[in-house]
Amino acid sequence: xxxxFINTLLALAESxxxxxxxxxxxxxxxxxxxxxxxxxxxxxxGVAEQNMTAxxxxxxxxxxxxxxxxxxxxxxxxxxxxxxNDVCYHNADVKIVSVGGGLxxxxxxxxxxATEDIAVMRALPRMTVxxxxxxxxxxxxxxxxxxxxxxxxxxxxxxxxxxVHKADLSFRLGEAIRVREQGMITLIATGTMLYNATxxxxxxxxxxxxxxxxxxxxxxxxxxxxxxxxxxxxxAIFTVEEHSxxxxxGSAVAETLAEAGVHVRFKxxxxxxxxxxxxxxxxxxxxxxxxxxxxxxxxxTACLDSWAVRAADGKYxxxxxxx
Amino acid sequence: xxxxxxxxRTDLAEGAELARKIRCxxxxxxxxxxxxHVGSSLSIADLVAVLYAQILRVNPTEPNWPDRDRxxxxxxxxxxxxxxxxAEKGFVPFELLDTYYRNASNLAGHITxxxxxxxxxxxxxxxxxxxxxxxxxxxxxxxxxxxxVFVLLSDGECDExxxxxxxxxxxxxxxxxxVAIVDYNKLQSLATIKDTLALExxxxxxxxxxxxxxxxxxxxxxxxxxxxxxxxWQAGRPSxxxxxxxxxxxVSFMENAILWHYRPPxxxxxxxxxxELKVSG
Numbered sequence: 001x002x003x004x005f006i007n008t009l010l011a012l013a014e015s016x017x018x019x020x021x022x023x024x025x026x027x028x029x030x031x032x033x034x035x036x037x038x039x040x041x042x043x044x045x046g047v048a049e050q051n052m053t054a055x056x057x058x059x060x061x062x063x064x065x066x067x068x069x070x071x072x073x074x075x076x077x078x079x080x081x082x083x084x085n086d087v088c089y090h091n092a093d094v095k096i097v098s099v100g101g102g103l104x105x106x107x108x109x110x111x112x113x114a115t116e117d118i119a120v121m122r123a124l125p126r127m128t129v130x131x132x133x134x135x136x137x138x139x140x141x142x143x144x145x146x147x148x149x150x151x152x153x154x155x156x157x158x159x160x161x162x163x164v165h166k167a168d169l170s171f172r173l174g175e176a177i178r179v180r181e182q183g184m185i186t187l188i189a190t191g192t193m194l195y196n197a198t199x200x201x202x203x204x205x206x207x208x209x210x211x212x213x214x215x216x217x218x219x220x221x222x223x224x225x226x227x228x229x230x231x232x233x234x235x236a237i238f239t240v241e242e243h244s245x246x247x248x249x250g251s252a253v254a255e256t257l258a259e260a261g262v263h264v265r266f267k268x269x270x271x272x273x274x275x276x277x278x279x280x281x282x283x284x285x286x287x288x289x290x291x292x293x294x295x296x297x298x299x300x301t302a303c304l305d306s307w308a309v310r311a312a313d314g315k316y317x318x319x320x321x322x323x
Numbered sequence: 324x325x326x327x328x329x330x331x332r333t334d335l336a337e338g339a340e341l342a343r344k345i346r347c348x349x350x351x352x353x354x355x356x357x358x359x360h361v362g363s364s365l366s367i368a369d370l371v372a373v374l375y376a377q378i379l380r381v382n383p384t385e386p387n388w389p390d391r392d393r394x395x396x397x398x399x400x401x402x403x404x405x406x407x408x409x410a411e412k413g414f415v416p417f418e419l420l421d422t423y424y425r426n427a428s429n430l431a432g433h434i435t436x437x438x439x440x441x442x443x444x445x446x447x448x449x450x451x452x453x454x455x456x457x458x459x460x461x462x463x464x465x466x467x468x469x470x471x472v473f474v475l476l477s478d479g480e481c482d483e484x485x486x487x488x489x490x491x492x493x494x495x496x497x498x499x500x501x502v503a504i505v506d507y508n509k510l511q512s513l514a515t516i517k518d519t520l521a522l523e524x525x526x527x528x529x530x531x532x533x534x535x536x537x538x539x540x541x542x543x544x545x546x547x548x549x550x551x552x553x554x555x556w557q558a559g560r561p562s563x564x565x566x567x568x569x570x571x572x573x574v575s576f577m578e579n580a581i582l583w584h585y586r587p588p589x590x591x592x593x594x595x596x597x598x599e600l601k602v603s604g
Binding site: 040041043045046048050051053054055056057058059060061062063064081082085086089090 | 436443444445446447448450451453454455456457458459460461462463465466484485488489491492496
């Protein structure tokens, strides 16, 4: 994902002289082409994320479109007040990019697990929060954010994310993408869980549970219409995110459903409010925290069982009330 | 030569009168609002007066002129002083000053640009201004614009790690269009700088980080002007003015007293303050 991001930014910067890239001493093997091609628009701010964010705001107040770039929690939590006051309050055209959102830095430990970032960024006024689900979405999101004035947070995976979409995707900020169409239940996934959610839907389909899958690449502003349509058209909604179940996609969807007065079976899948202090790579940790494909399938079938929406013969029953 | 000296005296008199008016506004505003930070605002009145009377290239009829000098009040709690000078220089109407702290007003207790002509940057949390100033200065160099960026910091603000991140950054990027001014009044909220988190050797710290540094008397208008009008003192280096000041300067009973970081003047104290300011002006 990060490769797509930087290649897209390089292409955009050729024709848009406003674009600056400011990194917090990360990006080895990735940002060099940008630094070489546009030395006057590239800065390594050093291991100083507060200043990285403040200078980005200052540059943006002088007409630049500034991407700050670091990993995990460093460009967000480490400099949160600069984001709130300097960037958001001034409505500065700063795009904060974090690589390795969720458990992407696996064995590096909890300091490198970004598991509350969506919640925190989502709470900030004027902030747009974009969490692409695959490399193709990441490219479109990067382009879209340059054209979208004001503060934004772009949460990327690290490397090796599988494509879910075809290249000719129709992508608009704030509009969910239906990855699988009709279903009896809906999985709403964001970011690095989109791929697993899609595979989980296929597994569930083989068990007779047809699942719609939405890619909710923009967590804020949320595509509430897509949520409510799925609430009307399917019997249960599951949100799936590589993030705490507090405050992120699941909370955003829950708020939408509750305020709309929609009654639908609902469950947030993600990381419970605990530190992810097991040691292992991203796939290991996803498995450990029930976010592997099997983990997602198991959590969903367990919910459906507990909600008694299966008929006695084991087949899924569409109308929960008659089960 | 003689004409120059007359001109200089006239300019200094203009700065002194502006500083006196600012101080009168500040005590009235903090009294009316029952607000804190009167001492912090009085401390910088001379620095701000010289900036606006003689140094800053700004225009109240075109406040967003792209080549304007930028002024950032990083010690945002001294907002009353800057609101006052903006009124005196025609950026905002005098009546606006009456609304400081008031419900439904645009004048927040910490400097906020919401609709206030002449305010580029909102601050209030300490340690933010110099970093934003670095970004603005860098944009100016990259775009080959001639504007300068002046950032006024408090001494207490130099406790913040983020301040020192920016202090490291500016010389590294050779931001010689950037001027940091430290209001070194040596008092924090609860105690002296020395007893809170000592800064000395303060000027040496800035020098060691790569700044061109001058220490001045922050109430001597000629010294202030001489320092500001000659920046940058060294090509390729940002300038740091360490202005030795007295918190509460201009009102005898507020000078160098911790009490007036938070306490607003009551009716009697306001009258005494105004009498002193009229006499001393």
